[in-house]
Amino acid sequence: xxxxxxxxxxxxxxxxxxxxxxxxxxxxxxxxxxxxxxxxxxxxxxxxxxxxxxxxxxxxxxxxxxxxxxxxxxxxxxxxxxxxxxxxxxxxxxxxxxxxxxxxxxxxxxxxxxxxxxxxxxxxxxxxxxxxxxxxxxxxxxxxxxxxxxxxxxxxxxxxxxxxxxxxxxxxxxxxxxxxxxxxxxxxxxxxxxxxxxxxxxxxxxxxxxxxxxxxxxxxxxxxxxxxxxxxxxxxxxxxxxxxxxxxxxxxxxxxxxxx
Amino acid sequence: xxxxxxxxxxxxxxxxxxxxxxxxxxxxxxxxxxxxxxxxxxxxxxxxxxxxxxxxxxxxxxxxxxxxxxxxxxxxxxxxxxxxxxxxxxxxxxxxxxxxxxxxxxxxxxxxxxxxxxxxxxxxxxxxxxxxxxxxxxxxxxxxxxxxxxxxxxxxxxxxxxxxxxxxxxxxxxxxxxxxxxxxxxxxxxxxxxxxxxxxxxxxxxxxxxxxxxxxxxxxxxxxxxxxxxxxxxxxxxxxxxxxxxxxxxxxxxxxxxxxxxxxxxxxxxxxxxxxxxxxxxxxxxxxxxxxxxxxxxxxxxxxxxxxxxxxxxxxxxxxxxxxxxxxxxxxxxxxxxxxxxxxxxxxxxxxxxxxxxxxxxxxxxxxxxxxxxxxxxxxxxxxxxxxxxxxxxxxxxxxxxxxxxxxxxxxxxxxxxxxxxxxxxxxxxxxxxxxxxxxxxxxxxxxxxxxxxxxxxxxxxxxxxxxxxxxxxxxxxxxxxxxxxxxxxxxxxxxxxxxxxxxxxxxxxxxxxxxxxxxxxxxxxxxxxxxxxxxxxxxxxxxxxxxxxxxxxxxxxxxxxxxxxxx
Numbered sequence: 001x002x003x004x005x006x007x008x009x010x011x012x013x014x015x016x017x018x019x020x021x022x023x024x025x026x027x028x029x030x031x032x033x034x035x036x037x038x039x040x041x042x043x044x045x046x047x048x049x050x051x052x053x054x055x056x057x058x059x060x061x062x063x064x065x066x067x068x069x070x071x072x073x074x075x076x077x078x079x080x081x082x083x084x085x086x087x088x089x090x091x092x093x094x095x096x097x098x099x100x101x102x103x104x105x106x107x108x109x110x111x112x113x114x115x116x117x118x119x120x121x122x123x124x125x126x127x128x129x130x131x132x133x134x135x136x137x138x139x140x141x142x143x144x145x146x147x148x149x150x151x152x153x154x155x156x157x158x159x160x161x162x163x164x165x166x167x168x169x170x171x172x173x174x175x176x177x178x179x180x181x182x183x184x185x186x187x188x189x190x191x192x193x194x195x196x197x198x199x200x201x202x203x204x205x206x207x208x209x210x211x212x213x214x215x216x217x218x219x220x221x222x223x224x225x226x227x228x229x230x231x232x233x234x235x236x237x238x239x240x241x242x243x244x245x246x247x248x249x250x251x252x253x254x255x256x257x258x259x260x
Numbered sequence: 261x262x263x264x265x266x267x268x269x270x271x272x273x274x275x276x277x278x279x280x281x282x283x284x285x286x287x288x289x290x291x292x293x294x295x296x297x298x299x300x301x302x303x304x305x306x307x308x309x310x311x312x313x314x315x316x317x318x319x320x321x322x323x324x325x326x327x328x329x330x331x332x333x334x335x336x337x338x339x340x341x342x343x344x345x346x347x348x349x350x351x352x353x354x355x356x357x358x359x360x361x362x363x364x365x366x367x368x369x370x371x372x373x374x375x376x377x378x379x380x381x382x383x384x385x386x387x388x389x390x391x392x393x394x395x396x397x398x399x400x401x402x403x404x405x406x407x408x409x410x411x412x413x414x415x416x417x418x419x420x421x422x423x424x425x426x427x428x429x430x431x432x433x434x435x436x437x438x439x440x441x442x443x444x445x446x447x448x449x450x451x452x453x454x455x456x457x458x459x460x461x462x463x464x465x466x467x468x469x470x471x472x473x474x475x476x477x478x479x480x481x482x483x484x485x486x487x488x489x490x491x492x493x494x495x496x497x498x499x500x501x502x503x504x505x506x507x508x509x510x511x512x513x514x515x516x517x518x519x520x521x522x523x524x525x526x527x528x529x530x531x532x533x534x535x536x537x538x539x540x541x542x543x544x545x546x547x548x549x550x551x552x553x554x555x556x557x558x559x560x561x562x563x564x565x566x567x568x569x570x571x572x573x574x575x576x577x578x579x580x581x582x583x584x585x586x587x588x589x590x591x592x593x594x595x596x597x598x599x600x601x602x603x604x605x606x607x608x609x610x611x612x613x614x615x616x617x618x619x620x621x622x623x624x625x626x627x628x629x630x631x632x633x634x635x636x637x638x639x640x641x642x643x644x645x646x647x648x649x650x651x652x653x654x655x656x657x658x659x660x661x662x663x664x665x666x667x668x669x670x671x672x673x674x675x676x677x678x679x680x681x682x683x684x685x686x687x688x689x690x691x692x693x694x695x696x697x698x699x700x701x702x703x704x705x706x707x708x709x710x711x712x713x714x715x716x717x718x719x720x721x722x723x724x725x726x727x728x729x730x731x732x733x734x735x736x737x738x739x740x741x742x743x744x745x746x747x748x749x750x751x752x753x754x755x756x757x758x759x760x761x762x763x764x765x766x767x768x769x770x771x772x773x774x775x776x777x778x779x780x781x782x783x784x785x786x787x788x789x790x791x792x793x794x795x796x797x798x799x800x801x802x803x804x805x806x807x808x809x810x811x812x813x814x815x816x817x818x819x820x821x822x823x824x825x826x827x828x
Contacts, residue, residue, distance in 0.1 A: 024717075100670065100716065101287060106716065106717035106718055107717055107718040108713065108714075108717040108718060108719075109717045124722065125718070125722075125725070126676065126718070126720070126721050126722060127675060127676020127677065127679075127680075127718040127719060127720055127721070128674075128675065128676060128718075163329060165337075165674065167718075168670045168671060168673070168674045168675070168676075168679075169289075169337065169670075169671050169674060170286065170287055170288055170289040170667045170668070170671055171287060171288050171289075172288065172289070172290070172291050173288045173289070173290060175288075178291050178336075178337055180329070180332060180336045180337070181329065181332060182292070200329065200330075223717060224715075224716055224717055225715045225716070226664050227660075227661045227664045227665060228287075228664050228665060232661070233657060233660060233711075233715040234261070234263070234657045234661075239714065240261075240653060240657075240711070243707070243710050243711050243714050244649045244653065244707065246710060246732075247649065247706065247707040247710050247732045248645050248649065250730075250732035250733045251645060251703055251706075251732045251733065251735060251736050252645070252736075253733060254732065254733030254734050254735065254736055254737045254742075254743070255736040255737055255738075
């Protein structure tokens with residue numbers, strides 16, 4: 001079977017005429033560069049993740065692919081393994097909690113964005129958290145992009161492996177999203193620092209992730225429709241009609257499964 | 261869709277009580293200063309009780325400081341009280357777990373220990389095969405004998421053990437019929453009088469549906485069905501029925517005609533409250549997973565008490581249904597633990613679903629001229645896709661906006677599954693009450709789910725990915741194993757079998773379709789009549805009020821063992 005290289009399909013990255021819809025499309029589109037907002041180092045990312053000590057070798061789940069007998073599989077010939085898969089890394093994770101008060105990214109949006117931008121990932125999407133799992137060295141590379149770019153806000157995005165409660169709560173008076181474990185704290189200098197890793201183990205040293213973004217910026221860049229933000233959901237009529245259309249078509253096909 | 265004005269916010273009183281002294285529309289608050297679990301009187305009580313247990317048994321128990329997150333106890337944020345919707349009663353969240361709430365236990369006990377058994381087959385056997393005379397007098401005598409035997413007393417044998425009446429005081433049998441003349445000839449203590457129990461229009465419809473048949477509404481002892489299971493109910497009842505016929509009609513205990521009576525009581529004439537589940541569920545009949553939604557909406561009696569408020573009637577089904585299907589069925593039978601309670605209670609606390617549903621009522625009245633306060637089939641809207649989409653969209657958007665504009669409301673329903681269930685329930689109820697069509701209501705539910713997910717880029721827990729994102733396609737399907745009319749779907753319908761936060765609401769959507777039409781029953785008139793019985797321990801016309809009574813420890817259940825255990 002030949003694989004068709006030049007697909008006629010051109011991704012549209014979702015409907016909508018509003019700013020929120022536009023923000024969503026920008027995050028998803030891998031041809032659009034995400035704005036860099038901070039510079040958290042490789043070592044600091046490893047500390048927050050908490051999967052291995054900085055500088056330690058990557059533990060492996062299997063020998064490097066080059067050293068093990070690969071079965072004669074047509075799929076393996078088509079798919080180029082990621083660096084982590086080649087090396088036989090373990091599958092590890094990063095998990096985020098996004099405040100509904102105008103955090104830049106939100107669970108399904110994260111999943112869609114990651115699927116368009118990263119390879120070899122397994123995202124899971126819930127209301128209060130979104131996890132993405134992949135090979136460890138790939139994870140560290142992807143995490144750096146997820147943490148350092150415009151899809152994270154230091155106050156309203158949390159990196160939380162467990163006890164994620166907070167996405168829907170009112171904000172603390174200093175603007176921080178609630179975190180029962182207070183993994184990150186806002187310093188008097190206005191900088192947010194992680195003092196615990198994502199599962200709540202205290203870090204030997206704090207990891208600074210910069211200052212929270214201001215309210216105006218957040219409302220202009222968020223990907224959640226919100227009637228107290230810049231765009232109420234009902235105001236993006238194209239978006240609503242798109243969802244209604246999907247629902248109607250699914251309903252009709254379920255009732256009488258044949259093409260129109 | 262077009263937003264309508266509704267100044268009344270039914271949830272405001274609750275929010276102001278829960279978040280006292282705070283602006284319920286503020287986007288900020290304080291955390292980490294509430295002294296952990298000490299802010300909850302109930303959790304303090306738990307600690308004290310646990311210390312006594314530990315001293316008594318020498319094994320450690322409840323220790324929220326040491327065991328929760330390695331030293332960070334619950335209560336870093338404000339632990340909220342809850343108002344049981346429609347009651348004005350504020351309770352601790354813990355008291356809405358069924359282990360801590362005797363009313364919740366009794367509601368399920370009262371369903372599981374109930375079967376309805378026809379008398380007509382037995383009377384034919386007695387008359388035609390044995391030549392016995394059956395008259396109101398003989399039926400009265402039989403019912404006397406049966407009410408002696410059903411709790412566990414001997415009627416034919418010598419030297420038999422019997423049960424203590426003080427332990428089985430909740431067990432009895434009544435009868436009902438659509439033949440008012442016959443009903444009037446029977447002793448009132450044994451009769452569920454349809455004319456007296458139901459509003460006239462409903463009574464007329466129920467009597468017509470039941471006709472001249474005579475049915476026994478049987479409730480075996482709570483203790484028995486708890487010690488055994490739902491499958492026991494028909495067996496226990498059939499045994500006592502058989503013995504009572506032998507005694508009352510002076511039959512030979514061993515004659516072959518007894519087998520006919522037994523067959524009628526065990527199989528041919530039995531209405532179980534729930535059907536037998538597949539082997540993989542390992543449950544017999546009369547267990548929660550087998551209750552059809554139409555039957556459940558008949559078990560709940562709120563439409564009998566509030567015939568002119570189909571929204572209220574449906575909301576009572578939501579409360580009863582989420583408690584049974586989420587907290588007990590999925591939460592404990594199928595899973596185990598405590599987390600499911602938090603999902604379920606969202607639908608029957610703080611008047612939030614109530615507010616969203618009544619917004620839907622205002623909307624269908626304003627836009628489609630549905631006079632929902634006077635339920636009737638005549639003004640129901642044609643369930644077109646366009647109209648269902650319109651109702652669901654507006655009710656969903658309104659609910660989302662309420663959550664946005666009242667941050668304490670969002671904080672109250674802090675989990676996406678809670679919000680998803682409540683928003684979709686309001687849409688489903690609005691759709692079904694407007695159209696009188698349960699599948700149209702289910703269809704509205706699924707559009708709400710899709711809208712919600714796309715608007716906030718989040719929905720519920722993982723399970724919502726399956727059930728709700730493919731639900732549109734099965735909402736109007738009626739092919740075997742892929743769909744059915746709402747009335748005959750149930751918790752074990754393939755796509756519904758795994759997901760908390762849905763089944764109670766689905767049952768209410770089915771009920772709403774009929775309550776909105778002013779129907780006397782949804783699926784089975786016999787079930788509707790059976791649970792109208794004021795002698796039942798649990799009042800099925802007011803499930804939420806009963807749960808509130810249970811939470812504040814004012815509900816008196818059955819099946820207590822104090823008679824046979826040492827006094828404390």
